[in-house]
Amino acid sequence: MTAAPAPGAQAPRPNRHQDAMPVPRPGPAHPAGRTAAGSRRPAGSRRPAGSRRPAGSRRPAGSAPRVAPSSPPPPDHGLRLFGSAAENLAEHLARLGPVPWRGGPGPLIDELRGSGLTGRGGAGFPVWRKLAAASGGGVTTGPPAAALGGAGPRGGPATVIANAAEGEPESRKDAWLLTAAPHLVLDGLALAAEAVAAAETHVYVKPGPAADAVTRAIAERRTARLDRVPPDVRAAPAGVFVAGEAAAAAAAVAGRPARPFPQWIPLAAPAPRGAGRAGRLRRPVIVLNAETLAHLALVARYGAGWFRGTGAPGEPGTMLVTVSGAVIFPGLVEVPTGATLGEIAGLAGGAAEEPGAIRVGGYGGGWVPAGRAHAVPMSRAALTAWDAGPGPGLVHVLPARLCGLAETARIVGYLAGQSAGQCGPCRRGLPELAAAMANLSAAGGPGVGGLAAGEFLTGGSAASSSAAAGGSAAGDAAGDPVARWVTQAAELAELVDGRGACRHPDGAARLVRTALRVFAADLAAHAAGRCVGSVT
Amino acid sequence: MSSGSPQWSASSRGPAQSETVTHAGSGTRAAVKPPTSWLLTVDWTACDGRGWCVELLPEVLAQDRWGYPISREDAARAATARDGELPPGRPSRDIPVPPPLAAHARRAADTCPRQALRLRYVS
Numbered sequence: 175m176t177a178a179p180a181p182g183a184q185a186p187r188p189n190r191h192q193d194a195m196p197v198p199r200p201g202p203a204h205p206a207g208r209t210a211a212g213s214r215r216p217a218g219s220r221r222p223a224g225s226r227r228p229a230g231s232r233r234p235a236g237s238a239p240r241v242a243p244s245s246p247p248p249p250d251h252g253l254r255l256f257g258s259a260a261e262n263l264a265e266h267l268a269r270l271g272p273v274p275w276r277g278g279p280g281p282l283i284d285e286l287r288g289s290g291l292t293g294r295g296g297a298g299f300p301v302w303r304k305l306a307a308a309s310g311g312g313v314t315t316g317p318p319a320a321a322l323g324g325a326g327p328r329g330g331p332a333t334v335i336a337n338a339a340e341g342e343p344e345s346r347k348d349a350w351l352l353t354a355a356p357h358l359v360l361d362g363l364a365l366a367a368e369a370v371a372a373a374e375t376h377v378y379v380k381p382g383p384a385a386d387a388v389t390r391a392i393a394e395r396r397t398a399r400l401d402r403v404p405p406d407v408r409a410a411p412a413g414v415f416v417a418g419e420a421a422a423a424a425a426a427v428a429g430r431p432a433r434p435f436p437q438w439i440p441l442a443a444p445a446p447r448g449a450g451r452a453g454r455l456r457r458p459v460i461v462l463n464a465e466t467l468a469h470l471a472l473v474a475r476y477g478a479g480w481f482r483g484t485g486a487p488g489e490p491g492t493m494l495v496t497v498s499g500a501v502i503f504p505g506l507v508e509v510p511t512g513a514t515l516g517e518i519a520g521l522a523g524g525a526a527e528e529p530g531a532i533r534v535g536g537y538g539g540g541w542v543p544a545g546r547a548h549a550v551p552m553s554r555a556a557l558t559a560w561d562a563g564p565g566p567g568l569v570h571v572l573p574a575r576l577c578g579l580a581e582t583a584r585i586v587g588y589l590a591g592q593s594a595g596q597c598g599p600c601r602r603g604l605p606e607l608a609a610a611m612a613n614l615s616a617a618g619g620p621g622v623g624g625l626a627a628g629e630f631l632t633g634g635s636a637a638s639s640s641a642a643a644g645g646s647a648a649g650d651a652a653g654d655p656v657a658r659w660v661t662q663a664a665e666l667a668e669l670v671d672g673r674g675a676c677r678h679p680d681g682a683a684r685l686v687r688t689a690l691r692v693f694a695a696d697l698a699a700h701a702a703g704r705c706v707g708s709v710t
Numbered sequence: 711m712s713s714g715s716p717q718w719s720a721s722s723r724g725p726a727q728s729e730t731v732t733h734a735g736s737g738t739r740a741a742v743k744p745p746t747s748w749l750l751t752v753d754w755t756a757c758d759g760r761g762w763c764v765e766l767l768p769e770v771l772a773q774d775r776w777g778y779p780i781s782r783e784d785a786a787r788a789a790t791a792r793d794g795e796l797p798p799g800r801p802s803r804d805i806p807v808p809p810p811l812a813a814h815a816r817r818a819a820d821t822c823p824r825q826a827l828r829l830r831y832v833s
Contacts, residue, residue, distance in 0.1 A: 436753045438828060597754030598778045657794075665792035668784070669774055672803040675755050680800075687796065 288478030295463030362467025486512030530708025535565030538681020
């Protein structure tokens with residue numbers, strides 16, 4: 175990594191996509207030459223697809239080519255996705271070469287395992303393990319191609335879903351990918367489908383320009399007879415936070431409401447032996463984030479070694495990060511994993527005003543104090559120490575003049591409203607948590623208008639009375655309303671964390687827990703009857 | 711545990727063995743808990759807090775403020791947080807059941823009126 179740029183650096187760096195914010199537009203608004211990498215690429219490097227000898231023609235089965243011989247050179251290592259933007263099929267094939275079919279499950283899964291590619295949707299799960307589970311399980315040693323070649327998994331053929339539902343309100347990356355590089359995502363989807371012998375593939379995305387762009391791209395591929403299993407586009411409900419969760423995506427594609435459901439065995443795994451009739455009818459479902467699939471398509475083309483050439487060692491590669499809040503140029507940037515938050519903010523033009531705190535990982539992410547955030551790497555390993563994670567690539571800069579407690583209260587209120595209401599602790603706990611944070615920020619601060627607890631409560635009088643009982647239990651903090659709401663919020667965060675079918679309550683708990691720690695100075699100020707913003 | 715253990719360790723395997731054990735026990739959050747092979751998992755979409763499991767397995771489970779089952783360990787965590795200390799780590803998604811109580815846990819899972827409990831053995 176290079177040294178972190180000075181705060182307030184004005185010049186946008188090349189790994190920033192200026193067209194990506196605030197609203198993604200359909201393909202024609204994104205001339206690919208305007209991406210930084212595209213304009214740098216020498217014109218002579220383009221050549222028609224397949225102009226050299228066909229890929230893999232002289233190779234024994236199972237030995238994966240490091241770089242497909244017929245492909246043009248890989249995109250600049252720092253701008254892998256931005257450098258691969260191509261709005262139509264001809265341009266995509268000219269830039270990246272043909273889809274590198276691997277002839278079965280083994281080679282691609284091995285290559286992905288070697289690459290260390292992890293999911294970019296927030297959970298960071300190793301991609302190869304999902305595919306290995308669906309293609310029969312236990313691909314750990316030996317020649318998987320031979321072992322798995324013909325035999326399909328129990329419970330019928332798999333379904334692969336490209337998840338671009340993007341439930342995080344601040345995220346723009348998946349919409350940008352489907353708009354500017356739809357064929358890269360669709361290549362990844364087709365390759366994943368080949369690796370698990372899938373019978374169905376779907377693109378799960380909210381209606382809008384991105385869905386229109388990917389629909390056009392699928393039509394192009396259908397005309398070119400490119401995919402063995404042509405994908406179809408399934409509409410994700412707009413404005414529903416939990417609809418992007420993997421199980422919710424699987425449910426929506428299966429025609430059920432887009433809500434998470436409990437998974438006793440992983441979605442991607444075939445039913446275990448002895449699971450009975452219901453188990454035999456269960457099909458493995460592989461849900462991969464759109465950005466993950468785009469990286470997968472590049473790993474298949476250029477190999478594991480190339481992929482590991484940049485980024486943090488444990489989670490290599492590049493990642494798309496949507497930067498929002500008090501920066502000069504809010505928008506999408508592409509950085510190697512492990513780039514510091516200071517570098518990421520610098521790529522977005524630097525802080526537009528004095529920052530107070532940085533929220534990493536979205537609404538269900540964690541707060542990092544601005545004074546320390548500059549040098550914190552955007553990687554799972556480094557952010558764990560802050561009780562946060564990269565999430566789906568989100569960085570938000572909160573200016574120091576805004577109250578971090580009020581901002582947390584606003585977000586937890588939103589998350590409470592977005593609970594699917596299926597799980598008791600989430601349904602009843604998040605509104606109480608939101609009310610505690612709202613009351614906390616209202617005491618001695620600008621607050622959010624002095625919300626009554628009941629405004630967040632959905633459970634009626636029973637919930638209100640239990641909230642009151644919980645409040646009186648914290649009687650040792652009597653007399654100090656701020657201390658009372660702090661203890662209330664801290665207890666509720668523990669009571670909702672990990673107690674749902676999905677991680678929605680976990681995210682709200684994390685946000686509150688980090689807020690209570692990071693905004694400690696502000697808590698003291700609130701207790702003294704004034705608000706000092708988000709000075710950390 | 712037994713008085714003979716340190717002598718055995720010192721004579722046959724040397725201090726390296728005990729060091730390794732200590733490190734494994736204090737390294738990650740998951741490893742802090744004693745090794746347990748039975749795990750109780752709640753289907754939160756099904757549970758409506760009737761409380762049968764808490765009556766049948768009081769050694770492990772308590773009721774939270776809404777009546778839903780919570781491990782006694784995590785209930786203590788939440789109480790610690792209420793008292794103004796933020797405990798390190800996070801609550802666990804699965805509830806460990808000591809082996810002697812496995813039969814009681816099985817009964818709690820089998821008699822749950824909402825069939826919201828799964829007991830699994832993790833080797």
